Amino acid sequence: MHLAKTHDVIVLTHERFRNDIEPALNNFPGPRPRFVFHETRLLRRVPFNSITALPKYIIWQLSVLPTAIRLIGEARYDVIMHLTMGTFRYPSWLGFLGVPFVFGPAGGGERAPMRFFHGLPVRERLVEFARTALIVSGKFDPLLWIAHSRARLIFARTEQTRQALPFFLRNRVVIRQEIGSDPTADKREPAARLPEEPLRLVMGARLLGWKGVHIAIETMAVLRTRGVCATLDVFGQGHLQEWLTGKLRGLGLDDCVRLRGYVPFEEMQQHMRSAHCFLFPSLHDSGGTVVLEAFGNGLPVVCLDLGGPKDFVTRESGRVVGTAGRGIGEVARALADEIEDLNRDDALRRKLAAGALARGRELSWVNQMDGAMRLINGVLDTSTGSDVVEMER
Structure with a gap:
């Protein structure tokens, strides 16, 4: 909403959020983003829950490419931002569409010493071992290398996430959080x-x-x-x-x-x-x-x-x-x-x-977004008022 005051913004998101977003837009004064809703027919009837969320997300990221290509064919865009799922281990393929690409803010590289899980049920400790292995494997995942290498700028939420990325990507990483506080x-x-x-x-x-x-x-x-x-x-x-x-x-x-x-x-x-x-x-x-x-x-x-x-x-x-x-x-x-x-x-x-x-x-939304856009404009050399395609939850 804040970006839409000074930019032309299209948000490409999942169909399941339509009933939440459209009523909220009706109550929002001033310039608004344009929302484009997409759902893959393959998974339309599959319920969304903690088990199906990740596979649905991965398939959605692939199935959304034709929609993104259609949008790019309709107008000129200066930058594509991919915001979610917000984890560095799940890459986006939007960097291959011929438009400057920004990935993040992403987290998921944060780890805590295993001693802090001492005394917890075995299941919790096993989950942490598995999660640590996934984080480490990210440095050697060729698909992640290829997708992230298309980004001109990567926002990481923490230094630990920056360090979890392959070494040759770290010079394009800026530490930036993706959240802002209530302006009231x-x-x-x-x-x-x-x-x-x-x-x-x-x-x-x-x-x-x-x-x-x-x-x-x-x-x-x-x-x-x-x-x-x-x-x-x-x-x-x-x-x-x-x-x-x-x-x-x-x-x-x-x-x-x-x-x-x-x-x-x-x-x-x-x-x-x-x-x-x-x-x-x-x-x-x-x-x-x-x-x-x-x-x-x-x-x-x-x-x-x-x-x-x-x-x-x-x-x-x-x-x-x-x-x-x-x-x-x-x-x-x-x-x-x-x-x-x-x-x-x-x-x-x-x-x-x-x-x-x-x-x-x-840490208000206004300050957070203005700071992020200054970084993006600095790296991409785009001007105020540029068009933005924004991937959102």
């Missing part, structure tokens, strides 16, 4: 805290091993042994629900840590507005949309120096805990140290809350 963030006030009131922590994450909920629970156990009065609400669902519930019971934390399950977006925002701090010990998130949502609600963020969230959080908006040479217990104690500081010093918490709101404004 500056209208929200952080939650106040009454004397003797528990420090209310909130976490939004699926209940999967790599999301670090088990580390958050260990952190709460440390806080309890130190006598810190704090509660944690975890919003999200996943197959570790039962395992995490048992862990809470075993540690005697089920009175202060609540697994709240899935809640709609607006309800999640309300919970954030009444909390005092956002805890996010995720192990390899490429981005961190929920971190920007926390900023928009005036929540200081405490996270790990793994993945993308560390690039959002500054000393003025939260705390980033180092993981080098540390195990789960040491990281949990370090997270507890930062939370204990916020519990003890409410002036510090309020200062970081104000910094979180300011950081959210810095």
Whole structure:
């Protein structure tokens, strides 16, 4: 929507999103992109779920080429941007259409030390081993080499993803996140805290091993042994629900840590507005949309120096805990140290809350997109107002 204010934008996307996009466009004032919807007949009746998503995506990327060729035959385009699936391991073939090509922002190269998966169910550890093998294999995948070599510019979400690409592609990679924050963030006030009131922590994450909920629970156990009065609400669902519930019971934390399950977006925002701090010990998130949502609600963020969230959080908006040479217990104690500081010093918490709101404004969609387009124009030597074909979720 922001690009459409100064560019002619066509978004080529999947037919299944039509019923969400078209009503939203009707309520949007000002210039709008043109949306072109495509679906391959081969998979029209195949349901979309976690099992079918990847094969449907791969087939869609191939089947969409004739549609893209038709669009290119209708008008002149200055650049094609491929945004999704947002993983470097799944290449796009749009770079072969004779139009300057930009790939990304892509993630998927982020890894965490296996010691942080210690104690989790065997399935979680096997998944991480397999994922690590896939990341490493990307450096030797000839199809990935061929497709990515067509890009004049590659946006990677993190340095780890840049390093996961073949060495001869890294000189055309720029670190850039693909997400922006709510522009109305500056209208929200952080939650106040009454004397003797528990420090209310909130976490939004699926209940999967790599999301670090088990580390958050260990952190709460440390806080309890130190006598810190704090509660944690975890919003999200996943197959570790039962395992995490048992862990809470075993540690005697089920009175202060609540697994709240899935809640709609607006309800999640309300919970954030009444909390005092956002805890996010995720192990390899490429981005961190929920971190920007926390900023928009005036929540200081405490996270790990793994993945993308560390690039959002500054000393003025939260705390980033180092993981080098540390195990789960040491990281949990370090997270507890930062939370204990916020519990003890409410002036510090309020200062970081104000910094979180300011950081959210810095990372607004307008700033994010303008920065990306400056980079694209610089590399492609295109002018303002150029046509853009944009691949979107």
